């Protein structure tokens with residue numbers, strides 16, 4: 001088992017990464033106390049809820065809320081339902097919310113814990129690769145409104161994060177690969193050694209070998225933790241995490257959020273940003289090819305679908321990150337392992353979208 005301590009405002013919390021952690025009662029005993037509300041979705045609960053029995057056996061007052069799976073569940077009405085469950089459970093300030101699932105469950109349950117009695121413990125137990133390397137670390141919680149995603153929320157650091165990589169064995173291929181895109185992102189923006197490791201271990205990762213998974217999650221979490229801490233001191237570092245995302249959001253919006261998983265769109269967006277970096281002379285020629293090669297080996301598409309109109313995509317990017325004159329602030333690469341935020345001219349972006 002690897003343990004990474006993540007620092008935040010007032011303290012630190014541990015992220016445990018290992019195999020069999022859902023049933024490792026000693027880890028759970030450090031973080032679960034008071035009355036306990038377990039929140040999960042039907043898919044995850046079907047696979048893994050019963051494994052929590054040993055960890056929670058000694059807890060006398062506990063309840064569970066199992067929601068249907070899917071982004072549509074990240075709503076204020078489900079948030080209210082969790083709050084009402086906590087009231088019915090008689091939860092006091094020492095109560096614990098356990099979020100067992102992907103980023104949807106983590107964000108929703110985390111936000112309920114953030115608000116109930118102005119903040120109770122949440123233990124994040126992420127079960128998708130995306131949630132393990134991203135959503136469960138950093139303390140962002142929230143829900144969607146009809147007017148937009150993540151419009152209401154709060155920062156609420158978890159008390160602990162329990163990553164059992166065994167849970168990844170049941171994840172659908174597309175969800176797994178979409179998570180790998182975010183893993184590659186950490187290497188590309190700030191960790192050249194990790195990027196080289198990913199190039200070497202792509203096959204082991206695709207085969208979901210536990211050692212490779214633990215290493216990939218641990219190095220991703222360590223990178224995210226460093227960015228989040230740095231951002232508390234000097235605002236801006238966190239923006240680097242948006243590498244590939246401005247292009248990716250435009251692509252998701254243009255295709256009505258139906259065609260791509262978030263990570264799939266980000267993979268294409270990262271390749272566009274790398275190509276733009278080369279075009280502007282910021283990154284050496286060959287940067288994009290290397291990034292594209294590793295993403296392809298991990299089973300991710302790296303090209304824009306030809307039928308999308310570059311002008312329409314550019315308009316969507318302008319909406320996403322409006323900026324002075326005809327400039328859009330983007331995360332670009334100096335090289336693989338080093339990123340920079342920079343305003344880019346609309347015409348250059350359009351050229352990349354056309355290529």
Ligand SMILES: NC(=O)c1ccc[n+]([C@@H]2O[C@H](COP(=O)([O-])OP(=O)(O)OC[C@H]3O[C@@H](n4cnc5c(N)ncnc54)[C@H](O)[C@@H]3O)[C@@H](O)[C@H]2O)c1
Pocket residue numbers: 041042043044047069070071074101102103104105107127128130131134135136137138139140141150167168169170171172175
């Ligand atoms: N808080 C943050 O910092 C942050 C960061 C990134 C993303 N997010 C949020 O995360 C959400 C996306 O997360 P996600 O991709 O994990 O989505 P998700 O929670 O919807 O999970 C994706 C699918 O995988 C299923 N699943 C989960 N674990 C499984 C397992 N082990 N085996 C089989 N199936 C499993 C789920 O039931 C679901 O159908 C979005 O709402 C996004 O806004 C938050």
